[in-house]
Amino acid sequence: MSATKPTIVHVITNFAGVGGAEMMLARLIEQTESQYQHVVIALMKSSSIYQTTLQRCQAHYALGWNGINTLPVTLKLRQLLKQWAPHAVQCWMYHANVLTSLSLLGLKQAPNFFWGIHHSLASTKEESLSTKTALILSRYLSSQPTGIVYCAHSSQIQHQTYGLNNPQSVVIPNGVFLQQFQPNLELHQPITIGFAGRYHTAKGYPYLFETMSLLKDHPIRFKIAGGGASLEHPEVKALFEQYQLESEKVQLLDQISDMPAFYQSIDAFLMTSITEGFPNVLVEAMASGLPCISTDVGDAKFIVDDFGWIVPPRDSKALAQAILNYVQLSSNEKINMKQLVRQRVETNFSIDHVSQQYMQMWSQNA
Template sequence: MIVHVITNFSGIGGAEIMLSRLVKETVRDNTHVIISLMEISDVYVETLEHCHSYYSLKWNGFNTLLVIAKLRKLLRQLAPETIQCWMYHANALTSLSIIGLKQKPKVVWGIHHSLASPKDESISTKIALGLSKVLSKQPDAIVYCAYSSKQQHSDFGFRNANQQVIVNGVFLNKFQPNNALHQPTVIGFAGRYHKAKGYPYLFKAMGLLKNKNIIFKIAGGGASLDNPEVKALFERYQLDHKKVQLLDQISEMPAFYQSIDAFLMTSITEGFPNVLVEAMASGLPCISTDVGDAKYIVQDLGAIVPPRNAQALADAILAYVAKSNAEKIALKQATRQRIEQNFCIEKISEQYKAVWSI
């Protein structure tokens, strides 16, 4: 039995998505239980159907000691062979909950966060980070989702004899290439409205290209004129509604990828950007800022530019648009092939199973 302890299983973040995919892919070989310290969302009902059982401990910060006691009792009852943790708070609270247990399960920490700027983290995350640094020798292994994240946490002071990187994977059948090219060229962006996603640089780059024959599709929670800050950016650069389509949160990402020619990521910080893998699985060349593992994912099958540099983003977009149709189609095929060879969920799940069996 594999028990997964995750800080929260109600959002649509990289750790939650990867846990969901991993359970679905390995259900034939392992019995899975999910324990969310906070909440569990109906978004993951299909994943939960593959689980032996699942629990929500309603952690809110103030009831930490009670939640640790609940978690300890649950783990004693379940008696799992292995506990796979997901995110800082789950890592730390799980390690605290098993102190003194007669039969200790194998514990694997999972870190799905960039530590590019520790000083900018929330107070709660800073506390969890400090505690995790102290406890980092205790787990049997630490799995990072990004090479950049492993280096950042080692620099921060995480110490463990078995630290490794297992990148996030995708179901290849969910994301299919579309070899059709749109006219005019359609550039897509997907990311919630958040400081980390670099919206000011996205809008400035679109402003620099507003007189070009390019359409932008912008998806993500808050990417709407109902958002005053987005509306201000839209008006500042005098953008055209026909050329810049604000789609807000969308549920069908595969269809979104099918509707564009290339993918744009303007983040100023990332760990392992899942959207780049999904976009490339959909046969999309990616233009990305040099954050987290973006360069490792994209390699020479797109463009990597410095973060916070709208002119560099605009120049990279123009360079893509200038390519011939034959060059664009060849890029589509090469990007898909890279994901098939390196980021398919089948290969990634085998790496997790190898860690669980140590």
């Protein structure tokens, strides 16, 4: 083990999907590898999606947790934390928070460790039994970690109201590599509005389709990206037919791999979600110079600030009117907005700015 750089151990529930927490962990490791050596412990499994990230690490583990084997996995986690004796432990998501807390109980030289919460409590009834159990345990264990990192102000308020109490609670937003997203200062004809989100209740697809139907008579084109955004999906096909939309004006792109190119192909970004925590997609869109029209969910209002339009969730008429407000701007006003939203991200949501906040927290509490 190298003694030249302090070690940070990251414990994450699952390092296999493309959720906000996983993406943020990957970016944070890449950004801070010159200052720290990183060890990743995935309670469940790791994916080849993060092969490059794992190669940057001093070591990585996947413990195969499935719920039934909670005790042996917790003991293995305890063993690994004792073995590495890290400078600090950063947890990512509920189950990682809880199992790390349990694994450190009674340890004489326990490292400072920080919970990471990347979730909204807007719809707890829809959570799985496993998540509900983790939440209940979180309420009892929340005073144990050195601090709690929330990715969204709205999430911090929700969880503290729920009963998570820790005097060292901070909000550190997710960040992006600015060089991956570049503004396109040209405007498209017709004006093109983009949406990106998988087909899921939280993303508000019915309101998206109703909004597009309200604007059928306007010279506006929509590009819809995300897993399930296809006429092969029966519910999407039903919505498309219900509102009598035209494929020339509404392009369903399904899952796409090149999001920066997608952002380059549109003029403004639309988010119709009915619940969110910290919507990364808004930051990516704004980094790409796109004004955003979004529902008032999670930290959307904080992200967009005064550089876009925020409307109530489930209000298609308000969404349609906000889109028209954008469309009716002059070309110069639209281009000026592109520059302003990019500056907003450069100032607040760059990975450099965000990683500095993590490193300051790790060092101050060492």
